[in-house]
Amino acid sequence: MWTSLILCAMSLGMVKVEEDPNKSVGQWLRSCLKEQVGLKVTLILVGRGNNTSLVNRPLPPWICFEILNMRYFAKIGNALYLQMVKMATSDYVVLNTGQKMPLIGLGTWKNPPDEVKDAIYNALKIGYHHIDCAAVYNNEASIGEAFKQYVGADKLVRREDLFVTSKLWNTKHHPEDVEAACCKSLEDLQLTYLDLYLIHWPHAFERGDNPFPKNPDETVRYGSIDYKETWKVMEELVRKGLVKAIGLSNFNSRQIDDVISAAAIKPAVLQVECHPYLVQNELIAHCRKHGLAVTAYSPLGSPDRFWKDPDEPLLLQDANIKTLADKHGKSPAQIMLRWQVQRGVVAIPKSVNAGRIAQNLQVFDFTLTEDEMKIIGTLNRNWRYLVPKIKIGGKFVPRDAEHPDYPFNDPY
Numbered sequence: 001m002w003t004s005l006i007l008c009a010m011s012l013g014m015v016k017v018e019e020d021p022n023k024s025v026g027q028w029l030r031s032c033l034k035e036q037v038g039l040k041v042t043l044i045l046v047g048r049g050n051n052t053s054l055v056n057r058p059l060p061p062w063i064c065f066e067i068l069n070m071r072y073f074a075k076i077g078n079a080l081y082l083q084m085v086k087m088a089t090s091d092y093v094v095l096n097t098g099q100k101m102p103l104i105g106l107g108t109w110k111n112p113p114d115e116v117k118d119a120i121y122n123a124l125k126i127g128y129h130h131i132d133c134a135a136v137y138n139n140e141a142s143i144g145e146a147f148k149q150y151v152g153a154d155k156l157v158r159r160e161d162l163f164v165t166s167k168l169w170n171t172k173h174h175p176e177d178v179e180a181a182c183c184k185s186l187e188d189l190q191l192t193y194l195d196l197y198l199i200h201w202p203h204a205f206e207r208g209d210n211p212f213p214k215n216p217d218e219t220v221r222y223g224s225i226d227y228k229e230t231w232k233v234m235e236e237l238v239r240k241g242l243v244k245a246i247g248l249s250n251f252n253s254r255q256i257d258d259v260i261s262a263a264a265i266k267p268a269v270l271q272v273e274c275h276p277y278l279v280q281n282e283l284i285a286h287c288r289k290h291g292l293a294v295t296a297y298s299p300l301g302s303p304d305r306f307w308k309d310p311d312e313p314l315l316l317q318d319a320n321i322k323t324l325a326d327k328h329g330k331s332p333a334q335i336m337l338r339w340q341v342q343r344g345v346v347a348i349p350k351s352v353n354a355g356r357i358a359q360n361l362q363v364f365d366f367t368l369t370e371d372e373m374k375i376i377g378t379l380n381r382n383w384r385y386l387v388p389k390i391k392i393g394g395k396f397v398p399r400d401a402e403h404p405d406y407p408f409n410d411p412y
């Protein structure tokens with residue numbers, strides 16, 4: 001019986017690990033998993049045991065432990081059989097470059113430099129394989145320290161298993177500035193390549209190192225570079241191997257078409273605001289028609305924005321979402337993220353809290369019914385939280401809306 005069980009286990013892709021009586025259970029599992037499958041593991045033991053002995057040391061009789069992507073299957077003799085299980089982040093979209101982009105990533109905007117390192121650690125150790133960055137978030141150097149410490153062979157995640165995005169800021173659209181800006185992000189992030197580099201916004205600001213060049217009346221000083229000129233140099237970055245894919249952020253459908261009409265390398269991704277109050281169905285359909293994957297930013301409604309309006313609707317407190325959350329035994333955030341990934345949209349929730357970082361990845365163990373997906377779709381009110389604003393005379397007023405390349409004057 002044991003032989004057939006072992007053969008069955010092997011045929012299911014199990015890994016056999018022999019015990020080492022000279023090591024503690026934790027040391028032993030860590031070292032043999034590292035040896036066998038190249039994983040540096042964090043061991044999570046859950047369960048109640050009656051101290052059944054595994055050779056000389058206690059282990060729960062029915063285990064319930066998961067080690068990154070390994071799950072305990074059986075103990076036979078002095079060996080454990082571990083099954084490779086599907087990792088949450090193995091759910092991905094395939095880009096037009098062939099790259100796999102994990103459906104959930106960690107957002108890093110508003111993540112202070114002194115907290116972002118912990119956030120990255122907490123994300124990587126539980127299986128995040130996708131981090132969304134940008135030069136203008138002013139924290140890429142801290143993220144780079146985290147990458148140096150936790151990314152690489154023998155570390156929490158191998159570089160080739162991590163998907164890192166960064167973005168070209170509005171003051172760097174001039175063709176002569178693009179490569180230097182990309183190299184600065186690479187240097188700060190301590191990486192040799194980016195998986196994806198996006199033009200952050202279609203409209204340019206005045207060139208220079210001040211990310212928000214201002215007039216005396218506090219309005220922004222704009223630039224007039226055509227984003228198609230910027231795109232040509234973005235293509236060069238791919239050819240030089242500095243980035244694997246290039247894409248757009250905050251472009252509308254007309255601007256996407258405009259870039260495609262002049263592109264030798266088509267954009268792989270559009271990153272835009274998207275959540276149940278801004279479902280973006282037309283824009284998503286447009287992107288899919290042209291081979292772009294869509295990433296939803298502010299998928300939880302960005303409640304920690306500094307220009308938040310006290311009267312704005314709070315997505316995380318939506319009664320319909322709350323009802324679905326109670327029904328599934330999940331949080332409202334998980335319902336909204338599940339809705340996105342279930343319709344094939346990548347989502348990049350930001351959190352600095354270890355519990356919420358973990359929660360936001362746990363959206364692959366339940367399914368919303370077709371009716372529930374539709375209910376969430378009907379919550380749309382074309383509500384944009386991310387209309388950039390500036391403070392003039394003590395009041396927040398919309399910024400950029402007069403710029404000819406401002407994207408949100410078109411219907412989608």
Ligand SMILES: NC(=O)c1ccc[n+]([C@@H]2O[C@H](COP(=O)([O-])OP(=O)(O)OC[C@H]3O[C@@H](n4cnc5c(N)ncnc54)[C@H](OP(=O)(O)O)[C@@H]3O)[C@@H](O)[C@H]2O)c1
Pocket residue numbers: 106107108109110132133200249250271272296297298299300301302303304316331333334348349350351352353356357359360386
């Ligand atoms: N391309 C662009 O122009 C653009 C624009 C905006 C954002 N983005 C990207 O998208 C990312 C996400 O967007 P966002 O930061 O605007 O907002 P978001 O992810 O919609 O919301 C973040 C807020 O939600 C809270 N939160 C996180 N998980 C939660 C949970 N499970 N339950 C309850 N609250 C939760 C966070 O608080 P805690 O941190 O305290 O958990 C934070 O206050 C950004 O960080 C950035 O990487 C890109």
